[in-house]
């Protein structure tokens with residue numbers, strides 16, 4: 196998977212380079228930044244293993260879909276030029292061709308099997324939440340995000356920065372928020388995602404996560420960011436008139452910085468969320484009667 200990923204992303208880089216030449220603002224694409232850039236046309240740089248795998252998979256699909264599109268285009272042109280009324284006045288009358296029918300059934304099946312061989316492992320990686328070291332709950336509201344750190348006893352609301360504040364702080368207007376979500380680097384974070392009123396979606400493209408926030412339901416996702424920095428996301432479910440104005444800002448910081456931030460919020464650092472195994476089913480109130488023959492002290 197790894198070496199495939201490298202191959203595909205190498206190939207993808209070639210395509211990206213070509214695309215960058217075409218785009219007038221292409222220069223922005225090549226920069227290593229942690230978030231969206233003006234005029235960017237490629238995916239945001241991946242900050243997690245899952246996001247990297249998503250990019251590789253995206254590139255693989257591109258390599259499959261582009262030849263198919265060109266092949267179909269060539270077929271269409273061939274039919275239009277070779278078999279139009281002028282160049283082919285008396286058409287043949289046959290309606291079936293066994294070979295062609297078998298080929299155009301079997302080849303797409305093979306293509307789909309190849310795609311699924313890469314798609315399913317990625318899907319499992321996204322959906323199987325590893326042992327988490329930190330749990331954060333994001334709650335979608337009309338129109339902002341609320342964050343809860345249940346084990347650290349921290350809770351706050353995150354609102355977008357006003358235009359003049361963003362300009363004064365030299366931060367991106369409509370992406371920067373007053374209270375960003377803060378997570379430590381190289382830490383497996385379990386995100387619980389829910390909503391108060393209507394359906395929102397919690398998404399940070401660089402982390403490769405997008406989870407529906409549904410009232411009355413808690414969805415789960417996870418990420419483990421490998422590089423400190425500021426990352427941005429948005430609500431990605433049309434949720435109402437201010438849908439475009441509930442940005443997500445995530446600061447990924449070092450462990451000590453995170454501890455300091457938790458302290459500044461009046462919380463305290465907890466043990467790793469999953470440090471202890473989950474308690475087993477509670478023992479029944481009355482244990483099963485011991486076998487009568489057991490030689491137990493009376």
Ligand SMILES: [Cu+2]
Nearest residue numbers: 395430434438
């Ligand atoms: Cu929303």
